[in-house]
């Protein structure tokens with residue numbers, strides 16, 4: 001199992017969610033975040049206004065999925081989240097050793 | 113060291129916290145989240161009202177602990193978080209390579 | 225690639241951010257959290273007032289970085305976050321298998 005985490009622009013959440021559902025993924029967790037990348041000190045556009053990039057609002061999504069769906073998930077997120085402008089975000093992949101579905105007690109691939 | 117993450121129903125936080133303390137765990141981090149699992153498009157009960165499951169409020173807890181306490185932690189969380197209804201949540205276990213307690217500089221098992 | 229996560233006192237965020245920038249790190253994600261460590265049931269100082277430590281407001285920072293910068297990042301965070309009082313926080317290091325910069329498609333060290 002892997003966890004695919006992505007930090008994206010908040011207004012892209014719906015498109016990313018739909019892109020993940022189109023490839024058959026059913027579970028997603030979303031957390032509000034703020035952050036910055038390389039443009040600290042420069043300006044970035046957010047909701048039509050320019051901000052000096054210190055902390056900008058971002059959304060973090062987390063999707064735990066079987067290993068063989070990681071590449072499709074990355075591709076789906078990238079396509080949906082990309083605007084071509086700075087601040088589009090990052091995707092991080094980590095290993096997940098165990099998954100448990102609380103209601104049923106199922107584990108592993110059956111639990112995602 | 114391992115990190116046990118759980119996405120649970122918000123009203124279950126106190127019970128889960130107490131269940132973890134009963135098995136001797138002292139540290140916990142809690143983050144507000146929203147998400148959905150397999151019932152997207154169906155309805156789920158939240159605070160007595162029915163919602164079409166798109167994003168529902170959830171709470172994410174993170175507990176970093178020694179390897180030998182992982183199974184007890186999973187069991188404690190599962191028992192405390194379970195209602196038997198859909199939406200009860202997921203538990204994810206990941207590896208943690210290093211832990212540092214900032215005040216004392218301790219590392220590893222002494223730091224958790 | 226590694227992820228260095230730290231749970232710190234909220235008022236230390238700016239100092240920690242600057243300490244990370246001083247060692248050349250450019251990206252950071254910040255999430256609001258609450259939590260407790262070992263002093264549950266004891267009191268902790270927060271903004272000049274004493275609280276019985278149940279859940280106290282904390283900030284979680286996440287920095288994904290090349291392996292060779294982990295030690296410098298830990299040192300920078302520890303120095304900046306430390307007050308010497310209880311509740312100073314924890315640092316966790318985990319492995320990151322893949323990093324993708326959404327705008328450019330770059331991966332690995334070029335993407336952080």
Ligand SMILES: Nc1ncnc2c1ncn2[C@@H]1O[C@H](COP(=O)(O)OP(=O)(O)OP(=O)(O)O)[C@@H](O)[C@H]1O
Nearest residue numbers: 007035036037038086087088089251253287288327
């Ligand atoms: N190394 C990193 N570690 C943790 N979070 C990061 C890192 N880099 C970026 N982020 C998160 O991703 C968000 C978006 O980053 P961003 O897309 O601006 O990265 P970038 O490297 O500056 O790329 P770009 O040049 O396309 O803007 C940041 O606000 C931050 O929350």
Ligand SMILES: Nc1ncnc2c1ncn2[C@@H]1O[C@H](COP(=O)(O)OP(=O)(O)OP(=O)(O)O)[C@@H](O)[C@H]1O
Nearest residue numbers: 027029063064103119147148149150198199200201
């Ligand atoms: N694969 C996943 N990746 C990331 N987060 C997930 C995943 N599956 C579920 N979650 C998170 O856990 C929460 C609860 O999921 P939920 O218990 O509804 O899962 P489920 O598979 O639909 O099981 P059930 O049939 O018991 O409802 C979701 O709201 C979401 O935040």
Ligand SMILES: Nc1ncnc2c1ncn2[C@@H]1O[C@H](COP(=O)(O)OP(=O)(O)OP(=O)(O)O)[C@@H](O)[C@H]1O
Nearest residue numbers: 139141175176215231259260261262310311312313
């Ligand atoms: N084992 C743990 N797992 C997850 N989060 C933790 C853990 N221990 C601490 N935390 C998080 O770090 C925050 C700060 O912890 P804290 O510094 O109080 O740890 P401590 O072990 O009690 O050390 P100290 O004696 O210096 O207070 C907590 O509020 C919690 O959010």
Ligand SMILES: [Mg+2]
Nearest residue numbers: 037038039087
């Ligand atoms: Mg940027």
Ligand SMILES: [Mg+2]
Nearest residue numbers: 149150151199
């Ligand atoms: Mg469900």
Ligand SMILES: [Mg+2]
Nearest residue numbers: 261262263311
């Ligand atoms: Mg403490």
